[in-house]
Every structure is written in C-alpha cells, then in structure tokens.
Amino acid sequence: MVRAPQSRECVEAAMTETSASPDTRRVIVVTGAASGIGRGTVLHFAGLGWRVVGLDRDAAGLAELAALLPRADALMVTCDVGREAQVRRAFAKVARWADGIDCLVNNAGIADPYCGPLETLALADWQRWIDASLTAAFLCSRAALALLRTREGASIVNIASTRALQSEPESFAYAAAKGGLCSLTHAMAISLGPQVRVNAVLPGWIETGPWQPAARRSEPAHSVADKAQHPVGRVGEVRDIAEAIAWLADAGFVTGQQIVVDGGMTRRMIYAE
Numbered sequence: 001m002v003r004a005p006q007s008r009e010c011v012e013a014a015m016t017e018t019s020a021s022p023d024t025r026r027v028i029v030v031t032g033a034a035s036g037i038g039r040g041t042v043l044h045f046a047g048l049g050w051r052v053v054g055l056d057r058d059a060a061g062l063a064e065l066a067a068l069l070p071r072a073d074a075l076m077v078t079c080d081v082g083r084e085a086q087v088r089r090a091f092a093k094v095a096r097w098a099d100g101i102d103c104l105v106n107n108a109g110i111a112d113p114y115c116g117p118l119e120t121l122a123l124a125d126w127q128r129w130i131d132a133s134l135t136a137a138f139l140c141s142r143a144a145l146a147l148l149r150t151r152e153g154a155s156i157v158n159i160a161s162t163r164a165l166q167s168e169p170e171s172f173a174y175a176a177a178k179g180g181l182c183s184l185t186h187a188m189a190i191s192l193g194p195q196v197r198v199n200a201v202l203p204g205w206i207e208t209g210p211w212q213p214a215a216r217r218s219e220p221a222h223s224v225a226d227k228a229q230h231p232v233g234r235v236g237e238v239r240d241i242a243e244a245i246a247w248l249a250d251a252g253f254v255t256g257q258q259i260v261v262d263g264g265m266t267r268r269m270i271y272a273e
Contacts (some may be wrong), residue, residue, distance in 0.1 A: 023072075026151075027057070027098045028249070029053040031081045031109030031140055034061025036208035039160060040238030041105060041245055045206070047247065053094055053101075055079045055140075056108070061213040081108045081140055083144035091143040100150035103249045106140055107159040109133035111208075113174035129155065129173035134180040139200075141188060146198050153252055155197040157245050158185050160258070162204045162266050178202075182258055186246065189256030197255035199248045204262025205229075206236040231264030 006145040028045045032038035033054030040050045045204045046069055053075045056062050062076040075097045079090040085249075094101070115121050137158055148154040163171060164178040182200050209218035222235050230236075244261050248254060260266060 007019075011174060021113065023050050023051065024051060024100075026249075027051045027053065027056065028101065028103040028105065029094060029101055029140075029144060030105040030107055031055045033076070033138060034058035034065060035212045037206060037238055037241050038107045039065055040104075040159045040208075040213075041107065041242045042074075043068065044239065044242035044246065050102075051075075051098065053077065053097070055081055055090055057081075057212070064213050066198060077085075081136035082138055083115065084207075087136075087139040087143050091140075091147070094144075095147060098147070100154075101144055101147040102151045102154050104140060104144045104148065105141065105245055106137035106156065108136050109159070109177065110174070112169070113161075113163060113171040115173050116170055118170075118172055126173045129177045130180070133177040134184065135198045145192070145196070150271055153197075154195065154198065155255075156188065156192075157198040157248050157250055158182075158198070159241070160185070160200045160202045162202050162260060162262050164202060164258075165260070166266060185258065186256040189265060193255055195203040197248075197252070199254060199256065201241060201244050201248070202260045202262070203241050204236055204260070204265045206238060208238060210238075213237055229265055230262075230270070234263065236261065237262055 028050050030038050030041050033042050034056035042054050042065060046052050051073050052069065054062055054065060055077050056081040057078060059078045062078060066074060066076045075094065077090045077093050079086045102166055110129050114123060132261050141156055158181045161178040163175045164182045167175050184202040192198060207220045209220050209267040227234050240261055244259055
C-alpha cells in the first residue's frame with residue numbers, strides 16, 4: 001500500500017518505479033479510471049495479478065486509486081483522453097513503464113446522458129459528448145496500437161452503452177457517441193485482426209455510487225421496482241462489467257462483438273399502463 005500522492009507530478013512519479021528484473025505479467029490500460037466502472041476495472045484486474053495503468057483527467061481521483069495499489073504494479077497518468085497531445089504524452093509514459101499492452105479499455109466518457117432539447121443543443125456541448133467517448137477511443141486506440149501489437153492475444157474493449165440500441169428522450173449526443181463506439185468496434189476488429197481483437201461491452205443500469213472517490217461516494221438504495229425492471233432481479237454492479245472485460249481479454253475467438261451486460265433489461269417488453 002502507498003500513501004496517496006498530492007499532486008499530478010507526484011501521482012506520475014510515484015507510480016513509475018519498477019523492479020530491475022523484467023516483469024512478464026499482463027498489462028491493462030483503463031481510461032476514465034478515477035471513478036465508476038474504470039476504477040472498479042482497475043482494482044479487479046489488479047486483483048487478478050495484472051499490472052494496471054489508469055488514465056483520467058481527475059488527478060485527485062487517480063491519487064486516491066494509486067493509494068490502493070502496490071507502487072511497482074500501477075501507473076496513474078493524468079490525461080484528458082479527448083485531447084490528442086495529452087494522449088500522445090500519456091502513452092509515451094506507458095511505453096517507458098511497460099514493453100507492451102495486453103488490453104486497452106476505452107471506458108472514458110460523460111456519465112450524464114441528458115443534453116436537453118435538440119433545438120437548444122449547442123454544437124460545443126454535442127462535441128463534448130463525442131470527444132469524451134468516441135474521439136477518445138480513437139485517439140487512445142491509435143496511440144496504444146504499437147504496444148498492443150507486441151503482445152500475443154492483445155485486445156481492445158470499448159465501453160459503449162445499451163443506449164446505443166435504445167434511447168430515452170433528450171440523449172442525442174450520448175447515444176450518438178455510444179453508437180459510434182459500436183461501429184468503431186467492428187471496423188477496428190476487421191482492420192486490426194488477427195494481431196489485436198476488438199470488442200464492445202454495452203452496460204445497462206450499473207450502480208457506480210460506491211466506486212466514486214471518497215468525496216462523491218454514495219451507497220445505493222434501490223427500490224423493489226428498480227430491481228424488478230431487471231429479469232435477474234437486481235441493478236447491475238461495477239464487478240459485472242469488470243468480469244465481462246476480463247472474459248473478453250481471454251476470449252481468443254471473439255472479436256467485433258457487442259456484449260450487452262444489462263441483467264436482461266433491454267429484452268423485457270414494457271407495456272403502457
């Protein structure tokens with residue numbers, strides 16, 4: 001365990017120490033790592049014995065995550081993954097820390113799907129949703145590709161959403177970004193194979209409250225009705241997505257696929273009362 005560094009420089013410097021002997025363990029890079037699905041995925045893979053890299057623009061959140069991980073096994077890099085220059089610098093740090101990447105998880109994005117009426121949606125706001133998720137996945141995949149190609153069985157997992165398949169009102173930009181991720185997934189799978197497999201996970205309702213940094217953490221209080229919306233009888237948990245990513249990382253005959261992880265919610269017919 002290490003004490004949480006207090007600055008961006010400390011986060012990056014503290015986590016770059018490595019042992020003198022080569023480390024042959026697998027390496028995963030997770031974007032949007034400071035909270036929610038990203039945070040849970042980093043901790044899940046660390047528990048499986050992987051070396052982990054977390055990217056996020058939330059330096060304080062990364063510092064808190066770093067404190068939970070052995071110093072030599074994790075690299076946390078402050079980065080806005082929707083910005084080309086920052087992505088380039090971040091993966092240069094990754095390349096100095098590890099000689100390859102076994103799995104890239106493009107998880108970053110704006111969590112709130114609601115953007116208001118279409119007629120008042122500003123282009124700049126539309127672009128924020130697209131850049132945070134779709135553009136970021138393109139930039140990070142491109143930057144990671146050389147490192148992925150050094151490892152046998154390497155893969156990319158894009159975290160999309162069931163909103164790529166069905167919509168709620170006033171979620172235009174979010175749905176477009178996640179739908180674009182699904183299309184990017186199969187396009188990359190065809191072009192990057194056989195060296196790199198590419199798949200997407202489409203989460204449904206996943207409770208991320210317990211997986212926020214301490215200042216924003218909350219415990220869920222789901223009603224009977226909330227749970228009843230899901231054929232499995234409960235709301236999704238972060239571990240459900242982390243486990244799906246772990247399966248895809250080892251599923252050597254699976255590529256170009258969209259794996260829906262929603263407790264069956266999108267398969268349930270809803271009738272008007």
